[in-house]
Amino acid sequence: MPILQIKDVTKVYEGKVTHRALNQLSFDVEEGEFLAVMGPSGSGKTTLLNIISTIDEPTSGEIIVDGMNPHMLNATELAYFRRRQLGFVFQDFNLLHMLTVEENIVLPLTLDQQPLEVIEERLASIVEKLDLNSFLHKRPNEISGGQAQRTAIGRALIHNPSLILADEPTGNLDSNSSRDVLELLTKVNQDKQTTIVMVTHDPIAASYCDRVLFIKDGEFFNEIYKDDRRQMFFQRILNVLSLLGGGQVGDLSTIRLP
Numbered sequence: 001m002p003i004l005q006i007k008d009v010t011k012v013y014e015g016k017v018t019h020r021a022l023n024q025l026s027f028d029v030e031e032g033e034f035l036a037v038m039g040p041s042g043s044g045k046t047t048l049l050n051i052i053s054t055i056d057e058p059t060s061g062e063i064i065v066d067g068m069n070p071h072m073l074n075a076t077e078l079a080y081f082r083r084r085q086l087g088f089v090f091q092d093f094n095l096l097h098m099l100t101v102e103e104n105i106v107l108p109l110t111l112d113q114q115p116l117e118v119i120e121e122r123l124a125s126i127v128e129k130l131d132l133n134s135f136l137h138k139r140p141n142e143i144s145g146g147q148a149q150r151t152a153i154g155r156a157l158i159h160n161p162s163l164i165l166a167d168e169p170t171g172n173l174d175s176n177s178s179r180d181v182l183e184l185l186t187k188v189n190q191d192k193q194t195t196i197v198m199v200t201h202d203p204i205a206a207s208y209c210d211r212v213l214f215i216k217d218g219e220f221f222n223e224i225y226k227d228d229r230r231q232m233f234f235q236r237i238l239n240v241l242s243l244l245g246g247g248q249v250g251d252l253s254t255i256r257l258p
């Protein structure tokens with residue numbers, strides 16, 4: 001069964017000028033899939049993530065996460081749903097600067113008033129898996145961007161969520177840190193079958209995924225699956241992006257992936 005179903009979702013922003021950001025978009029994400037969502041600027045990618053994460057409501061259509069429609073939950077149920085079912089990874093990390101790396105990671109469990117033994121056990125497993133030990137007691141302003149994003153991934157994972165939503169997770173990172181973060185997301189996806197939906201502009205980042213879904217003007221444009229080597233998948237991603245328009249695909253087509 002799919003872990004995420006997007007069913008005929010339309011989002012219209014009302015204002016001085018009405019804007020249809022998503023138009024009858026439908027797709028499923030299978031449990032354990034690592035999906036990239038790509039599309040030109042303004043095509044509706046953030047709107048889609050905001051609707052999946054219940055930050056925003058669809059104008060029509062529905063989304064189903066792990067068998068239920070979170071938009072039907074009351075405020076308390078929704079708070080639990082967000083905290084327990086979803087993990088978020090953002091471009092700008094969204095860490096709390098007064099807290100240490102360790103305190104940031106366990107924050108969802110602290111807010112949930114979990115017993116100390118549970119917190120310590122989960123923390124130990126995340127620290128080992130994500131190799132966070134060397135900077136656990138530092139604060140966000142004392143660590144690198146790559147370390148900050150690994151911290152954010154730790155925080156997103158600490159609840160064993162059904163779904164990780166990542167919005168441009170490598171957008172603020174240099175190429176080495178980006179590779180680290182993408183390899184880490186791949187490991188998390190493969191080890192625990194954690195489902196990941198990642199919005200990205202970067203075809204190299206997208207080439208780590210199992211499937212890339214392209215949207216244009218809020219509508220489904222195309223999707224491609226990784227069924228061969230990553231270099232080939234990368235070239236196929238570039239081909240679709242050149243059909244979509246708006247990128248500098250030409251500059252990228254000679255890149256050899258590490």
Ligand SMILES: Nc1ncnc2c1ncn2[C@@H]1O[C@H](COP(=O)(O)OP(=O)(O)OP(=O)(O)O)[C@@H](O)[C@H]1O
Nearest residue numbers: 013015019021039040041042043044045046047048
């Ligand atoms: N709150 C809002 N009110 C009105 N229009 C909005 C609102 N939020 C987004 N839009 C419009 O909806 C469209 C889709 O925006 P969205 O942020 O989802 O695009 P995106 O694909 O994430 O873009 P980018 O890649 O630049 O981040 C854009 O045309 C945007 O101007």
